[in-house]
Amino acid sequence: MARVVVLGGGVAGHTAATFAADWLGKDHEVVVVTPNSKWNWIPSNIWVGVGQMSKEEVTFDLAPVYQKAGITYKQAKALSLNPEGNASGDKPFVTIEYTGQGKTGQSEEVTYDYLINATGPKLNFAATPGLGDANGLGEFTVSVCTADHADHAAHEFAKCIEKMKKGERQKFLIGTGHGMCTCQGAAFEYIFNIEHELRKAGVRDLADMQWISNESFLGDFGIGGLHMKRGGYAASSRLFAESLYSERGVKWLIGAHVNKVEKGKVSYELLDGSMGEEEFDFAMLIPPFAGVGLKAYDKAGEDITATVFAPNGFMKVDAKYDAGAYENWKASDWPRTYQNPTYKNLFAAGIAFAPPHPISKPMSSPNGTQIFPTPPRTGMPSGIIGKAVAHSVCDLIKKGPSAHLHEASMAEMGAACVASAGKGLFDGTAAALTVYPVVPDFEKYPGLGRDLDYTFGEIGLAGHWIKHILHHLFMYKAKLNPGWTLIPE
Amino acid sequence: MKEIEKYVKPYDASFTTMVPTNFVKFFRTCKIWQLFRFIMINIKMLIVVRKSH
Ligand SMILES: Cc1cc2nc3c(=O)[nH]c(=O)nc-3n(C[C@H](O)[C@H](O)[C@H](O)COP(=O)(O)OP(=O)(O)OC[C@H]3O[C@@H](n4cnc5c(N)ncnc54)[C@H](O)[C@@H]3O)c2cc1C
Numbered sequence: 001m002a003r004v005v006v007l008g009g010g011v012a013g014h015t016a017a018t019f020a021a022d023w024l025g026k027d028h029e030v031v032v033v034t035p036n037s038k039w040n041w042i043p044s045n046i047w048v049g050v051g052q053m054s055k056e057e058v059t060f061d062l063a064p065v066y067q068k069a070g071i072t073y074k075q076a077k078a079l080s081l082n083p084e085g086n087a088s089g090d091k092p093f094v095t096i097e098y099t100g101q102g103k104t105g106q107s108e109e110v111t112y113d114y115l116i117n118a119t120g121p122k123l124n125f126a127a128t129p130g131l132g133d134a135n136g137l138g139e140f141t142v143s144v145c146t147a148d149h150a151d152h153a154a155h156e157f158a159k160c161i162e163k164m165k166k167g168e169r170q171k172f173l174i175g176t177g178h179g180m181c182t183c184q185g186a187a188f189e190y191i192f193n194i195e196h197e198l199r200k201a202g203v204r205d206l207a208d209m210q211w212i213s214n215e216s217f218l219g220d221f222g223i224g225g226l227h228m229k230r231g232g233y234a235a236s237s238r239l240f241a242e243s244l245y246s247e248r249g250v251k252w253l254i255g256a257h258v259n260k261v262e263k264g265k266v267s268y269e270l271l272d273g274s275m276g277e278e279e280f281d282f283a284m285l286i287p288p289f290a291g292v293g294l295k296a297y298d299k300a301g302e303d304i305t306a307t308v309f310a311p312n313g314f315m316k317v318d319a320k321y322d323a324g325a326y327e328n329w330k331a332s333d334w335p336r337t338y339q340n341p342t343y344k345n346l347f348a349a350g351i352a353f354a355p356p357h358p359i360s361k362p363m364s365s366p367n368g369t370q371i372f373p374t375p376p377r378t379g380m381p382s383g384i385i386g387k388a389v390a391h392s393v394c395d396l397i398k399k400g401p402s403a404h405l406h407e408a409s410m411a412e413m414g415a416a417c418v419a420s421a422g423k424g425l426f427d428g429t430a431a432a433l434t435v436y437p438v439v440p441d442f443e444k445y446p447g448l449g450r451d452l453d454y455t456f457g458e459i460g461l462a463g464h465w466i467k468h469i470l471h472h473l474f475m476y477k478a479k480l481n482p483g484w485t486l487i488p489e
Numbered sequence: 490m491k492e493i494e495k496y497v498k499p500y501d502a503s504f505t506t507m508v509p510t511n512f513v514k515f516f517r518t519c520k521i522w523q524l525f526r527f528i529m530i531n532i533k534m535l536i537v538v539r540k541s542h
Contacts, residue, residue: 239507246503249496384541413541416534429517432530434537454537460517462527466534488538 002028002397005094005112007078007294009034009062011042011379012350013118014478015386015489016393020116021069022485023394031110032066035077035099039065039478040147043379044471046189048150049284050197051158052423055147058471065480074110075100078119080295081308082109083343087299092345114393117315118349118386121289124178130261131177131287140261141177141283144190153284157194160282164203170281173266175212177285179257179371182222184213185378187286188241189420195248196422209250210278212285214371216255216271216363218242222373224360226435227448228456234448240457244421244431253278255363257371258285273366289351289374291315307342314354316340317347321354326361331411331441333357338389339405345396347389350382359439379474380415381438383489384408411439414454418467421459430463 004024006017009032021030038059047053066073076096083092093111098104123145125132132138142153160170174191176184191211198204211218219225219241227234245252255271265279291313296304309315317340320333333356340346348354359375377385388408395403414436421429434456440449477487490511497503509517516522 242502242506243508246497246506246508247492249492252502380538380541414537415541416537426520427518432534434534436537436540454533454540456533458526458530460526461520461523462530465523465527466530488542 002113003031003111004028004114004116004393004397005031005033005110006116006118007033007094008118008120008350008352009036009039010118010120010350010382012120012352012382012386013116014039015383016116016118016349016390017071018069018480019387019485020390020394021071023390024397026070028397029072030070031072031074031112032062033074033076033078033094033096033110034062035075037062037075037100038147041471041475041478042145043467045144045147045150046186046193046420047423048147049142049144049153049157049190050193050423051154052193052197055151058475059147060475060479065478069480074098074108076108077292078294079107080297081115081346082297082299083308083346084299086297086301090299092343112345114345114347114396116347116349116386116389116393117294117352119292119294120351122292122313123287124290125287127180127288128178128258128261131258131285138261140263141285143287144186144284145286156282157197161198161201161203164198164206165201167206169206169208171208171210171279173210173212173278173280173283173285175256175285176214177258177261178288179214179269179369180374181214181286181288182374182376183286183289184215184221184373185376185417185419187211187213187284188221190284191250192244192248192421193423195250196424196428200424209248210280211245211250211252212256212258212266212268212278213252213254214256215373216361216371218245218252218254220360220373222358222360222376223435223438224440224449226433226450226455226457227452229452234452237457240431240459244459255371257365257369261285269365269367269369269371271363271365271371291352291354308340308346310354312354315346315348315352316342317353319354319356321356323357329357331409331437331439331443334409334411334439336407336409337392337405338385338408339392344401347393349386349389351377353377353385377410378415378417380417380489381408381410381413384413387489411437411441413437418463418470420464420467423464426461428464429459429461430467431457431459432463432466433457
């Protein structure tokens, strides 16, 4: 009987664990180690953050779902890996510390035959003074990265609306809180949902809307932008993004590294080296992401963290990490199997794998400050990678070590993404986008890097309906309701 | 065109991009047209999803 341990019960980990349990049946054991008691459909946190959904609508208890699936669930966080075992045995293990199940604070060593690291990002609020600290989000801004954060954001937003109803002007500052952030899409959704709700509340005229981000052009989104066919042209996402911001009265500041947050004020440096300040009454700034800080030790107890993990804390996989400058980047640099090159029974999925390099072109200010988006790994690629890795692990268990590994390169897969621009059954809108491939391949598609037949986007009510349906579909799927395996990632 | 009058100012960043006309904005929330787009977008997305798995 083999044991597969999955670290992280988010999009990638939950997908990997549930498919692995389904494919392996009762002959083998699947263990999930994750610190939360609830699963969260993170994309809908945007609607929680504007008070249009409750925290309960975007989360559910993991324990009964894992019990139904025959998965051993440990509500705990992983601390370190011993891929060679230790002095008392050769069996690899992961050291975990419980965060619930009546064992909070207790640690345990969980042995494994195969391990899938799907621990997602550490929300690194501490990277920007004032944005937060080692304990998380600070007191001056809000966040929508977790359901609890979004719930708090909704309360702060409601206070602003109250003030505006009394005639007070409010300034909303939304974007990225550091020069090396990803997830611009979430901030994009949030600023337009805020704007939509202000209209609905009849107070839009009392709001100043300001976007701030580390993108070198609006519409970069950490994927170097994209092009779509429109009116006989291949038009850049920059045009569409600038158009929407102009239409909705949102001013934009780009190429910005927020270097300090204070009460009601951020300080920033721009790509041209100039410094500035922006005041706010309400700010939602996405923090930079890092790996969750897992350590690794060899059999003798020596620290081998640098062998297993990249300096940013994400796990090394079969990517080309020495590609060098932007000009040398190739689609083939991107990993295909997500297997750790040193320990073949270690895999990573979702945000937890170390990308070979960014997708957007790296840029820095004359002062040497790096200001560019780091690569996003959105829901669809995270789910697809989680499933591919689970497939590989199941085949290794059932067919032996020579089994063919399943592949899911971000340079060969597309992503469908629906970015909400306001919630409402008949007055809501969302930008429905697909990009193919996620990572541009300039050898296969010279010039634009993507296949224009499969890269498209449009904004409208239909996008909102799709976003709403996807919310229910993915909650249904994650709860393993009948037919869940038929719903694509 | 009220939004354009309100938000677009000459020589602002918003002045050098395209802004939607009333025609485009009407169709964005026109239920019959959007029902048709809903079907089309779903088909397009399913093709990309199939290509990616
Ligand atoms: C506000 C917001 C909106 C978004 N909207 C969209 C969208 O519309 N479409 C889209 O495609 N993507 C969206 N994304 C991105 C999407 O949420 C991520 O791509 C996806 O969640 C990544 O999956 P993951 O499994 O890698 O990480 P996560 O889903 O974050 O899961 C990581 C899991 O690991 C757990 N964990 C953390 N530390 C440890 C540890 N030490 N040991 C064990 N477990 C640990 C965490 O608790 C969590 O359960 C959005 C993101 C945000 C923040």
